[in-house]
Amino acid sequence: MTYNKLKRIDLIFHEDCDCSQVLEKTFSKSNDEIINDILESGLKGRGGAGFPTGLKWKFTAEQPADERFVICNADEGEPGTFKDREILFKVPSKVFSGMAVCAKVIGAKKGYIYLRGEYRFLLPQLSKALDVFHKEIKDLLDFEIIIQMGSGAYICGEESALFESMEGKRGEPRNKPPYPTVAGFRDKPTVINNVETLVYAFMICKHGPTKFKELGTSDSRGSKVFSISGDTPIAGIYELELGMSLDHFVEEFGDGDTKAVQVGGAAGFCVPRKKFRDTIIGFEGVPTGGSMKVFNSSRSMYNVLHNYLEFFEEESCGQCTPCRVGCQQLIKGIEAVKKGEQKAAYLDQLLKLSETMKQASKCGLGQSVANSFSSIVENFREEMIY
């Protein structure tokens, strides 16, 4: 198995680059050239799902329409993820610039930033930065960015739920297809990218695809911003090269007594100590939108799972039965096993239920409950029972 050593990178937060200068240089290229640069870099979406960014842009640009949109998904709600807040706080003009490049390529006149309600305190500062940015690009591009606030709903980070919310409705995910590249916001072709993805796209325009491509592995190019929390003496936000082994990660960030790492938040996977060495952080191993939660041996994994399930139960939009009822039954189920009201073998029934949720739920929320559920129950079965 090949993996990279843990390496800290300084791309995203590095220096305050002259964004309008980079934009001017980028805009001297043709749209095809820009898309090819992004494709060539191998950049995949940083929100967690990992769709190739260049393809998303290409599909949207090719879709016949009278209007197209670019949306920055700043509804960062995955438990353990807080890197987009830092990016928006420290380098907002790079986010705006990434949106501008995308707008030029797909032919969008309007862009939106959907900012989670919990980050409303960023609004005055962001609006000010946006005013400056609009003035700077006035002669370069006919493009306006509008900030729209969320109101505390995790599910609105799901792209189609986000469109619904932006259209003034309940944030309930839509059926797919059609995908956003065909029918997104107001049913128009829409590029929706995570905050971090847009910044990387811009950094690729600045430095060229090669510098980005040199980092990471063949499946996971480049670096990524990680949000690291839990039982670690150095919790915080770190940009790291993709493709490291979890072993190296724990060596750097653990407290010497790490028993498990939850990779990818509540919707992600729990990796126990014995699997650290064989787990790669990246799209070929365990992918993450950036959330890394470290647990040491003083923690009860039952409590961790219970906390995640309560989270999902409350944040489930309730639209489809597998997710709505499934979340409730999983909580009741593990509580019953813990109290001894059900035999330990009941956990296997619950595992089957979580698999059904994975198969039958309408969107990523219900589909990913099984990730944390099965990885915690299977690896820490004893803790679920006693």
Added chain:
Amino acid sequence: MPEVQELVKSLADKYGRKRENLLHILQGIVEQERYLSDVALTEVARELDLSAAQVYGTATFYTFLDTEPRGKFVIRVCRTITCDMKGKNRIIQAIEDALKIRLGETTQNNKFTLLETNCMGWCHEGPAMLINDQAYTKLTEEKVIEIINDYAKK
């Protein structure tokens, strides 16, 4: 309640009367009133020509669009795993003792409401809480009492 009517009308004038503007208007009301009363919701429905059920259904989908009366300062303590591990229960206990209310309640003088909320993106600096829009992190029992006392004077 002519005040609410006026507020709804001014927000509808500002944002527009399309369905797409509904969330902006509801957010605007909450910013002023801290919650959406039945009167406000009905008024929005009338102003935007939607059914009251559509407006209510949208409002109740969102955690921050409260439909119950809230205090001037809404305290939301993060309950998700890292803040839980770092002692959010002690923080809630300290606030409960200081304000003489339980979780979910509002003080008699309508100044404070105490709630829990899901992950708010401060896991590396937990325990964390929001008071209205402002985030407070790395809380201790002493620190949280100080913060509450400051707000009590406002």
